[in-house]
Amino acid sequence: EAQVTQNPRYLITVTGKKLTVTCSQNMNHEYMSWYRQDPGLGLRQIYYSMNVEVTDKGDVPEGYKVSRKEKRNFPLILESPSPNQTSLYFCASSLSGWGFLDSPLHFGNGTRLTVT
Amino acid sequence: RKEVEQDPGPFNVPEGATVAFNCTYSNSASQSFFWYRQDCRKEPKLLMSVYSSGNEDGRFTAQLNRASQYISLLIRDSKLSDSATYLCVVNGGSSNTGKLIFGQGTTLQVKP
Numbered sequence: 001e002a003q004v005t006q007n008p009r010y011l012i013t014v015t016g017k018k019l020t021v022t023c024s025q026n027m028n029h030e031y032m033s034w035y036r037q038d039p040g041l042g043l044r045q046i047y048y049s050m051n052v053e054v055t056d057k058g059d060v061p062e063g064y065k066v067s068r069k070e071k072r073n074f075p076l077i078l079e080s081p082s083p084n085q086t087s088l089y090f091c092a093s094s095l096s097g098w099g100f101l102d103s104p105l106h107f108g109n110g111t112r113l114t115v116t
Numbered sequence: 117r118k119e120v121e122q123d124p125g126p127f128n129v130p131e132g133a134t135v136a137f138n139c140t141y142s143n144s145a146s147q148s149f150f151w152y153r154q155d156c157r158k159e160p161k162l163l164m165s166v167y168s169s170g171n172e173d174g175r176f177t178a179q180l181n182r183a184s185q186y187i188s189l190l191i192r193d194s195k196l197s198d199s200a201t202y203l204c205v206v207n208g209g210s211s212n213t214g215k216l217i218f219g220q221g222t223t224l225q226v227k228p
Binding site for chain 1: 124148150152157158159160161162165203207213214215216217218219220221
């Protein structure tokens with residue numbers, strides 16, 4: 001089954017403890033992206049990757065890192081999480097990041113992160 | 117001004133009603149436009165892409181007005197199952213390939 005898989009689904013952690021949220025897709029998609037969703041603010045793009053070894057900042061990259069060493073995986077790393085990073089996170093992939101009209105985004109199920 | 121703006125609602129309508137949502141965008145260089153649907157904090161799913169000539173998919177019609185920089189979504193004969201949040205999505209334009217900007221969403225509640 002074609003899908004985007006995020007893990008974990010729920011995570012509660014403490015300030016400063018490094019964590020990684022994994023994202024994997026099995027559709028051979030070139031484009032992958034991370035979003036966070038907060039009430040009243042909608043989805044905001046954190047980082048995206050047009051292809052392997054190519055990553056770019058989105059609108060809210062501060063406090064996050066990503067890597068794209070292989071096509072299928074795009075982990076999101078929080079080196080020193082803070083309470084303002086408490087949010088619902090979505091990973092998404094697309095066949096191509098050029099326009100999206102013929103290659104819509106497929107989202108993972110989301111990761112609900114709480115930083116205390 | 118936000119890059120993509122939507123009326124958050126909620127829109128409360130009876131079954132069978134016709135409802136329309138608008139969304140404005142600020143970047144005139146944007147080329148791709150979409151409506152996504154999101155159910156109760158689940159993952160967003162593509163409802164329809166919005167083409168320059170407008171497009172229809174069953175009860176749903178999407179329109180693009182480049183001159184006024186807005187897109188619209190019309191839902192006819194609303195069903196209870198249409199209750200969801202509808203997200204307007206716009207790409208960042210040629211200088212921001214790979215960026216997709218989401219509106220904050222419009223919530224629709226269809227009542228029996």
